[in-house]
Amino acid sequence: MVDLRVDLAGSPLANPLMTASGCAANGRELHRFIDVAELGAFVTKSVKADPVSGRGTPRMAETPSGMLNSIGLQGPGITSFLEHDLPWLKSVGARVVVSIAGSTASEFARVARALVAADAFDAVAAIEVNISCPNVANRGLVFACDPVSSHKVLTLVREEVPRGTPLLAKLSPDVTDIVEIAGACLRAGAHGLTMINTLLGVAIDVDRLRPHLAGLTGGLSGPAIRPVAVRAVWQVAAAMRDGRMPTAPIVGVGGVRTGRDALELIAAGATAIQVGTATFNDPTAPLRVRDELAELLDGHGFATVAEVVGIAHERVTT
Template identity: 70%
Template sequence: MATAPTTSSTRHTSARGDQHRLPAIDLSVQIGGRTLPNPLMTASGCAANGKELHRFFDVSQLGAFVTKSVMGGPRSGRGTPRMAETPSGMLNSIGLQGPGIHAFVKDDLRWLKSVGARAMVSIAGSSSGEYAEVAAVLRASDAFDAVVGVEVNISCPNVANRGLVFACDPLAAAKVIALVREKLPRDIPVLAKLSPDVTDIVEVARSCVKAGADGLVMINTLLGMVIDTDRLRPQLAGVTGGLSGPGIRPVAVRAIWQVHAAMLEGRLPTVPIVGVGGVRTGDDALQMVAAGASAVQVGTATFNDPRAPHRVLHELAHALATRGFPGIHDAIGIAHTRLDPQR
């Protein structure tokens, strides 16, 4: 398996990030009515369903553990090679491989509950009906009390609509969110994970919120491609893949900024934003918070630093404390108040 570029992630393991104690500031965040003890989460697909990372740190210490996207039935995924490095990240073409929702709730969700983790379950589907079915099975699970939210991965092709990705169509995205919302209790937040591969991400965000999304996750991977210059053919068996890693962070920060600005202007209701895309350090996470994110996910960085989510939590906490913030809420969206009108 290819790993993320070794851009010296260990270099960012500063003394302050390795401190065992978090500074005495309020790190709690509200996501759709649920209170999480801190804003750090894993990113879906980068840490399986918890057991692998738990060898390196206690996953219950995170605000939430986001699972790999699960569909109705088991899937073998796409052919190999599935991963390719880029100068500032990596491409993946896994194809939502997984055991299916029934096996997930029986094994993985029960395990997450057993270690005290707060589970943010990522669900996917090839039709709007499949999303609803997955949500219904999840709700019926005897480990459902470990779930603090459902992340709806709408960056999947809609087989009923000639393969159009749900997240690229405001109406299709809204339909999925509405169906999932109907299947879950009102106290379980539903978060729509948005794709950056759209002309107007604010429009898609508005549709999702109006359909019942309690929050937004931004952004999913960007569609990319690598050519093998020795064989002069696509390096991935699936031809294209999702680009992740530090190269997409500016895109994620821009998307968070645009949607939060639209909320401030009253163009769509205010809901929490969870930032994701290329976060490796506490300062990276702070950029997303300043742009408008209430919480932050760490994904690709775990490939060469399995403790990255835990480390980034400490680095973000110290970054907030050293800047004089009594809590994370005081920093959310602060960059919008510091625009220089003369610039």
């Protein structure tokens, strides 16, 4: 039997499998198919301070080996989330990673402050800081594309969160040097990193000769982006191993639909794994991937997940 327990920056998880933010709403829908309490953690849809209606329709478009989404962080806002969603997740025994977002650095802090004060905060295993969204105070630049903006958000959020609650900075792959951004987040107080968010893309309807999405651009997810995710995890893990930045857990996400996909990210340096787009056609995917991963680890002769984290760096041929 393989011991699937992992340590997420001091927060113990029963196994490394999570949902990915935005792909399973806030739990009730997915709970009809699997027991969300069996996951290492359930990751909520990114929540902002106030209700958000999202972008216009159409919001989704299929692509080869993936999809584009242009939802726009639609959600009820932090007050409704704390009244209805977090208590429900706690009631079913789920460990929760709450994804927070904001249009300004101060909004991130406001959301974190409200979350920490909630009665059900003891169900929160970590806070995922989704800095891969636009900074309206800086001409719409995505926070995670700029080390200074990333550092500011994590600094303000860290001041609102009690010691012992891990902060995970969710990074965008649409940058020249993801190692620089990761380092800025860790120096600001992040305890771990989630990599990667979707890649920005556009799809054109060649029958009507116009963009598929009302919002023009969308986030590309699915198996097509997995090599990008593996590259990002590899680069940041290598920088940690070389001493160029503090060592911290990495949550790998991007195109995972099988246990082999999960193992690839773990071997590159990820401690835990999120499953997102795969749940659209297989709601059981997160638990199926967990079981497939356990079988693969057992087949390789490993007793724990920790033995495999970053192992590929030790097996590079020269």
